[in-house]
Amino acid sequence: MATEQVAPRTVAPPVPEHDRMPIHGIDHVEFYVGNAAQATYYFTHAFGFTETAYAGLETAHRHRRSHVVEQGRIRFVLTGTLRGGDEIADHHARHGDGVHKIALSVPDAAAAYEHAVSHGARGVQTPHWVEDEHGRVQLSSVATYGDTLHLFVQRDDYRGPFLPGYERRGEAPSNPDDMLLMGIDHIVGNVELGHMDEWVRYYERVFGMTEMIHFSDEAISTEYSALMSKVVTDGSGRIKFPINEPAESKRKSQIEEYIEYYNGAGAQHIAMATRDIVRCVSELRGRGVEFLHIPEEYYDDVPERIGEIDEQIDDLRRLGILVDRDDEGYLLQIFTKPIGDRPTVFFEIIERHGARGFGEGNFKALFEAIEREQEKRGNL
Ligand SMILES: [Fe+2]
Structure with a gap:
């Protein structure tokens, strides 16, 4: 009697969640601003970016003007409306200058969209191809916190300066010695009180990210101001998204202030990595970039708190x-300081020497140093 041959049953190893949602990295960040022409001047002259691509009336974009600026692996798009009465004007009226899209580079923008939407993300733009003489790119997008979107960008072998429809402007320097800033280290989102965990779960479920670290209001609070923060990261560690929410405190938390002036949740700051922060900050200060003032007292206990470092404390001070x-x-x-009119979006410059944290030791030291100053003035 012939026996039927049964193929041995194999059990596929479980696919790690982040492999089902592969992300190469952050493709670009698009700001909606009140004046894209002047914002471009600020990013190029103050921060040392190079304008690399442009879209506007001259390229048959009748309703908006977008300038692409680049430095190292950082690419920002600065977009303003030409007509008003559109989503750019609405976004700007509601939020002021702010981040509208955090674009992620993916191998397949259709698969990324399907995965995201089937895991609970709200779809905004279904997958579609755009093309010009340099090739074609597939795009799609989903909503994240507030009015912020994640745009999925599948470039394949697109050879244009940015996306189809953009014309080439300058060439960004490729020699690291000519750059002040190298890449995006992390992008922080501020969300409303009680919503941090919901957005952490969103990044876990939709993007397969994992929580790498969290800070309680104990760790990042002073007597007067408090916030809570959790950081999600993709499998490679190339993407780090801290999510903040305000915590109960005696005075208004800085997160509450952001949410009040931004009219809701949104991107609070983008941290840009440098290889030489002393040179970078000297240069940026010389070009007119304004930074938060740090009281002298902050440096008093730095040697005991931090120990041996390569930099001179005098330079840091x-x-x-x-x-x-x-x-x-x-x-x-x-x-x-905030880069626009409202006390909302700002930048961080960061140089890492092995540490993987986000400067949580500074929150307390910094806020307390500020409060000591307040106390001296009799205002605490
Ligand atoms: Fe940060």
Whole structure:
């Protein structure tokens, strides 16, 4: 009697969640601004970016003007409306200058969209191809916190300066010695009170990201101001998205202030990595970039708190650079003042020496230093 041959049953190893949603990295960040022409001047002259691509009336874009600026692996798009009465004008009226899209480079923008939407993301633009003489790109997008979107960009072998429809402007320097800023280290989102965990779960479910670290209001609070923060990251660690929410405190938390002036949740700051923060900040200050003032007292206990570092404390003090240490090393960081009219979006410059944290030791030290100053003035 013949026996039927049964193929041995194989059990496929479980596919790690992040492999089902592969992301190469951050493709670009698009700001909606009130004046794209002047914003471009600020990014190029103050921060040392190069304008690399442009779209507007001259390229048959009748309703908007977009300038692409690049430095290292950072690419920002600065977009303003030409007509009003459109989504750019609405976004700007509601939020002021702010981040509208955090674009992610993916191998397949249709698969990324399907995965995201089937895991609970709200779809905004279904997958579609756009093309010009340089080739074609597939795009799609989903909503994240507030009015912010994640745009999926599948470039294949597109050879144009940015996306189809853009014309080439300058060429960004490729030599690291000519750059002040190298890449995006992290992008922080501020969300409303009680919503942090919901957005952390969104990134876990939709993007297969994992929570790498969290800070309770204990860790990042002073007597007067508090916030809570959790950081999600993709499998490669190339993408780090901290999510903040305000915590109960005696005075208004800085996160509440953001949410009030931004009219809801949104991107709070983009941290840009540098290889030489002392040179970078000296240069940016010389070009007119304004940073938060750090009281002298902050530096008094730096040697005991941080130990041995390569930089001179005098340079850090002179430039207002903060320093923090964790188990794996130290980091240097500094925060700009808000870049627009509202107390909302700002930048961080960061140089890592092994540390993988976000400067949490500085929150307390910095806020307390500010409060000591307040106390001296009799205002605490
Ligand atoms: Fe940060």
